[in-house]
Amino acid sequence: SFPVTMKFAILVLLSLSVATALKCYVGGSLGNNYDGVKVSVPCNEGEEYCYTSDVAFLGMHSVVRSCDPGDICQAEGCQKVEGVKTCCCKGDNCNA
Numbered sequence: 001s002f003p004v005t006m007k008f009a010i011l012v013l014l015s016l017s018v019a020t021a022l023k024c025y026v027g028g029s030l031g032n033n034y035d036g037v038k039v040s041v042p043c044n045e046g047e048e049y050c051y052t053s054d055v056a057f058l059g060m061h062s063v064v065r066s067c068d069p070g071d072i073c074q075a076e077g078c079q080k081v082e083g084v085k086t087c088c089c090k091g092d093n094c095n096a
Contacts, residue, residue, distance in 0.1 A: 021042040021043055021044075021045070022042070022043045022047060022048065022049075022050065022067065022090070022091075022092065023040050023041065023042050023043065023092040023093055024040070024041065024043055024047075024050030024051075024065065024066060024067045024092075024093065024094075024095055025038040025039065025040055025041075025050065025065045025066075025093055025095050025096055026038065026039055026040075026041050026065055026066045026067065027039055027064075027065055028062065028063055028064040028065065029061075029062070029063045030060070030061075030062050031060055031061065036063060038065055038096075040092075040093050041067070043067035044067065044069075046070065047067040047068055047069060047070065048068070048073075048090060049067070049068040049072070049073035049076070049088045049089065049090055050065070050066070050067060050068065050088070050089050050090070050091075050093070050094050050095035051065070051066060051067075051068050051072050051073055051086055051087060051088045051089070051095060052064070052065045052086070052087045052095045053065075053072075053084055053085070053086045053087075054084070054085045054086075055083065055084050056083050056084075056085075057083065065095045066095075068088065072086065072088065073086075073088030074088075075088065076088055076089050076090055
């Protein structure tokens with residue numbers, strides 16, 4: 001019947017959108033343990049980059065990993081501004 005077909009089509013579309021979402025590591029660390037705590041999560045729709053920010057302060061490092069909400073990355077690669085090194089990448093879990 002039509003409703004069953006529509007339900008199936010909706011399930012297929014939902015599974016495709018979940019399957020195609022970019023996955024990034026999210027988490028951070030404090031001190032010189034660069035790995036810290038990180039978990040692979042699917043990014044929100046429209047988030048195209050993963051990033052890692054490394055803040056050096058008084059000889060210590062703080063590292064943050066996440067999906068880019070759209071205001072951090074414009075292209076792939078790394079840049080350092082005022083002691084903060086931020087690397088942006090595209091691809092599942094590329095910000096390991």
